[in-house]
Structure formats: C-alpha cells, structure tokens
Amino acid sequence: MDEHDRPLSPADPTPAGRRSFLDWLLGLSAFGTAAAIVYPVVHFVFPPPRPKGRAKGAVLAAQTSELAPGSGKVFPLGTRPAILVHTPDDKWRAFTAKCTHLSCTVTYRDDMNMIWCPCHDGRFDLTGKNVAGPPPRPLAEFTVVLKGDEVYVTEEAERG
Numbered sequence: 001m002d003e004h005d006r007p008l009s010p011a012d013p014t015p016a017g018r019r020s021f022l023d024w025l026l027g028l029s030a031f032g033t034a035a036a037i038v039y040p041v042v043h044f045v046f047p048p049p050r051p052k053g054r055a056k057g058a059v060l061a062a063q064t065s066e067l068a069p070g071s072g073k074v075f076p077l078g079t080r081p082a083i084l085v086h087t088p089d090d091k092w093r094a095f096t097a098k099c100t101h102l103s104c105t106v107t108y109r110d111d112m113n114m115i116w117c118p119c120h121d122g123r124f125d126l127t128g129k130n131v132a133g134p135p136p137r138p139l140a141e142f143t144v145v146l147k148g149d150e151v152y153v154t155e156e157a158e159r160g
C-alpha cells in the first residue's frame, strides 16, 4: 500500500498521513474561501426576482384592516423607522419617524390628531408639517401604495 493510499486521519502519526490530512484541510478551506467570494458576486449580478406588483424599495407597512381611520403605526422602512398614518378623512400617508429636531422617534396621537415627538413635545400635522415645538423642518414624506388589503410604502422620499 502506497503512503498516499492510507486513510485520512489527524490521528495518523506518520508524516504522510498528516500531510494528506493537511492537504485535504487546505483544499476545504480554499473551497470555503472561494465560495465566500463567489456567492455574493453571483447574488449581486443575478438578484432574486422581486415579487410582482411591488414597487422598487416598497415595504409592506400594514394591512388596511389593521389601522382604523384616525390611527397610525411606526414600522421599519429599511434601516430607519417610518410612521404610517390612516387619517380621519381616510387618506394613507407615510413619513420618516425620525423627528427633525434631535431624531427621536415620533408617534401618532389620536387624542391630538397629530404626529407627536415625546422628547420635547414637537408636533407635526398630518401632512408632516412642523406646527409646534422645536422641530425645525417637516417630516420627509414617503409614497404610499394600496394593493387590496395591503399598504406598501416606498423608501424613496417624496419630499424632505
């Protein structure tokens, strides 16, 4: 039996057995390295198909049945918080949920019918305009698309 024909084992005390095992281990790590480089490149060049009927960057923010008129919710839009508001006059609007003062997360206050920042009592109307408190600018507004019972919000800002 040739020394290269011996079974691979790290416990094999002979130099040829250790060398074979190290060759095998080196080959395995080279394959892992190559896969770690090639996989993201292939994924970037051939991205997975986007579900039909969904705009680029659109996020499912809520079901229409989830928010009655005069309510709102904060949801993740990419890496940032956003707020979806179902206005009392049955319009859907979405804004960044980061206050334009010091970036606290705003919330919808149904008792005030406003978007409110709890940090310094900043207030925004339902068009996102800063109307009271320290916020210096309006909230950036996002595009809302209704598809059946689903409310999608796109990451591209309409203004802001």
Ligand code: FES
Binding pocket: 099, 100, 101, 102, 103, 104, 117, 118, 119, 120, 121, 122, 133, 134, 135
């Ligand atoms: S951070 Fe919103 S009012 Fe100051």
